[in-house]
Each structure stands twice: as C-alpha cells, then as structure tokens.
Amino acid sequence: MHLIKLKNKKEVARETTAFFFEKPKRFKFTPGQFIEIHLNKNLVHSFSIASSPKEKELIITTRMRPSAFKNSLNKLKIGSQVKIDGPFGQFALHKNRKIPAVFLAGGIGIAPFRSIIKELPNRKITLFYSNRKKKDAPFLEELKKLEGKNFKLIPVMTREDEKRINPKLIKEKVKDWQKAIYYAVGSTGFIQSMANMLSKMKIRPEQIKTENFSGY
Numbered sequence: 109m110h111l112i113k114l115k116n117k118k119e120v121a122r123e124t125t126a127f128f129f130e131k132p133k134r135f136k137f138t139p140g141q142f143i144e145i146h147l148n149k150n151l152v153h154s155f156s157i158a159s160s161p162k163e164k165e166l167i168i169t170t171r172m173r174p175s176a177f178k179n180s181l182n183k184l185k186i187g188s189q190v191k192i193d194g195p196f197g198q199f200a201l202h203k204n205r206k207i208p209a210v211f212l213a214g215g216i217g218i219a220p221f222r223s224i225i226k227e228l229p230n231r232k233i234t235l236f237y238s239n240r241k242k243k244d245a246p247f248l249e250e251l252k253k254l255e256g257k258n259f260k261l262i263p264v265m266t267r268e269d270e271k272r273i274n275p276k277l278i279k280e281k282v283k284d285w286q287k288a289i290y291y292a293v294g295s296t297g298f299i300q301s302m303a304n305m306l307s308k309m310k311i312r313p314e315q316i317k318t319e320n321f322s323g324y
C-alpha cells in the first residue's frame with residue numbers, strides 16, 4: 109500500500125476527468141496494469157494506469173458519474189493524500205514483435221492502451237477507438253499525434269459516423285488480421301460484443317485478451 113498525493117486533475121473529455129497522482133518511489137509497473145484506489149475501507153475501486161512508466165505521474169481517468177466513490181474522488185483537494193495498492197494484472201502487450209496487435213477500446217477503456225502506446229513499442233498496433241461522439245473520447249487528439257509507421261488509429265464514433273467496430277472495418281484496416289492478437293477493454297457489454305465479433309471472424313480464443321471494466 110502507498111500513500112500518495114493528488115497533484116492535478118483535468119477534464120479530458122465530456123464528463124471525463126484524468127487524475128494525476130504523485131508516483132511512489134520505486135513504483136514499477138508494466139503498461140496495461142491497474143491500481144486500486146482506497147478512499148476509505150468501503151470505497152475501493154480499480155483503475156487502469158493511463159500513464160506510461162516514463163511519465164512523471166500516475167494518471168487514472170474516469171467518467172464522472174455521481175456515485176459514492178466518484179463524488180468522494182472529485183472532492184479531493186489538490187495535495188491531499190490517498191492510499192493506492194498495486195500494480196495488479198496481466199494485461200500486457202505480447203512479446204513476439206512479428207505478431208501485430210489490434211486494440212479495441214470502448215470509451216474509457218482507452219486507459220491501458222494509452223499507457224502502452226505512449227511507450228512507443230516497436231511493433232504494429234492498430235487501435236479501433238469507439239465512442240459515441242468525438243467530445244466523449246479521452247486523449248483523442250494526443251493519440252492522433254502519435255500515429256506513425258507502427259501505430260494506426262481508427263476512431264469510430266457511433267453517434268456521428270453511424271458505424272461500429274465490425275469485421276469488414278478490421279479486415280480493411282489490418283493486413284494480417286488473421287494472425288493478430290486482439291486486446292479489448294471497456295464495459296462488460298463492449299467486451300461481450302467484441303468477443304462475439306471476433307468469434308464470428310474465427311479468431312481463436314488464445315488470440316484474444318480482455319480487461320473488463322466491470323461496474324460500467
């Protein structure tokens with residue numbers, strides 16, 4: 109358990125806040141992992157670390173709905189201390205550089221992907237990033253700037269483009285889609301829908317990794 113200070117907070121999309129915490133000394137994590145924030149013994153929630161290990165602070169990001177936990181989180185004054193535990197989890201990029209990665213992010217599910225992408229790993233990554241509207245999509249502009257030889261971003265705005273992440277789009281955008289490892293992060297409904305889609309595409313279960321933001 110670590111006691112750390114809240115350094116800053118910033119709105120990163122509509123009703124979506126990023127919280128910047130001081131990083132504990134000697135805190136090591138792999139991009140993709142999560143921490144638990146303990147506001148008190150009853151208010152404990154898990155959050156993927158959205159910052160990369162190279163960044164100075166630990167960033168978490170969340171949709172600000174009026175739950176008991178989020179009301180308390182939002183009331184924290186800059187400089188106040190919170191308890192965190194972790195890092196936890198096995199959600200990390202595969203080792204084999206020859207196999208491309210396909211990231212499927214549902215809204216706030218972008219958090220662990222931002223951490224991984226900011227590390228600029230030397231391999232092909234295509235991120236399909238689904239939100240209702242552009243203004244709901246945290247880190248969208250920043251991600252656009254990171255696009256390059258290895259990283260491709262496909263934003264999908266379900267209420268603006270009237271489209272969804274679907275097999276046709278994936279096959280169009282990912283050359284080796286049959287060989288890729290697929291990573292899906294978001295609400296239980298999003299994960300379920302991505303799992304159904306991948307199963308229809310005959311992607312084997314060993315090629316699919318998920319992080320379920322249960323509670324959405």
Ligand SMILES: Cc1cc2nc3c(=O)[nH]c(=O)nc-3n(C[C@H](O)[C@H](O)[C@H](O)COP(=O)(O)OP(=O)(O)OC[C@H]3O[C@@H](n4cnc5c(N)ncnc54)[C@H](O)[C@@H]3O)c2cc1C
Pocket residue numbers: 142153154155156157168169170171173175176177178197216219220319320321322323324
């Ligand atoms: C590994 C992991 C990583 C995660 N990373 C993130 C992240 O990066 N960002 C993020 O925003 N979230 C993340 N989550 C989810 C996060 O931990 C919270 O569960 C989520 O943000 C919802 O919290 P809440 O305070 O809004 O809802 P809560 O108040 O905790 O409610 C959770 C669920 O219970 C229901 N509920 C609440 N009260 C009642 C009641 N009285 N009766 C019936 N149902 C009720 C709510 O409708 C909701 O569906 C992660 C979860 C996991 C497991």
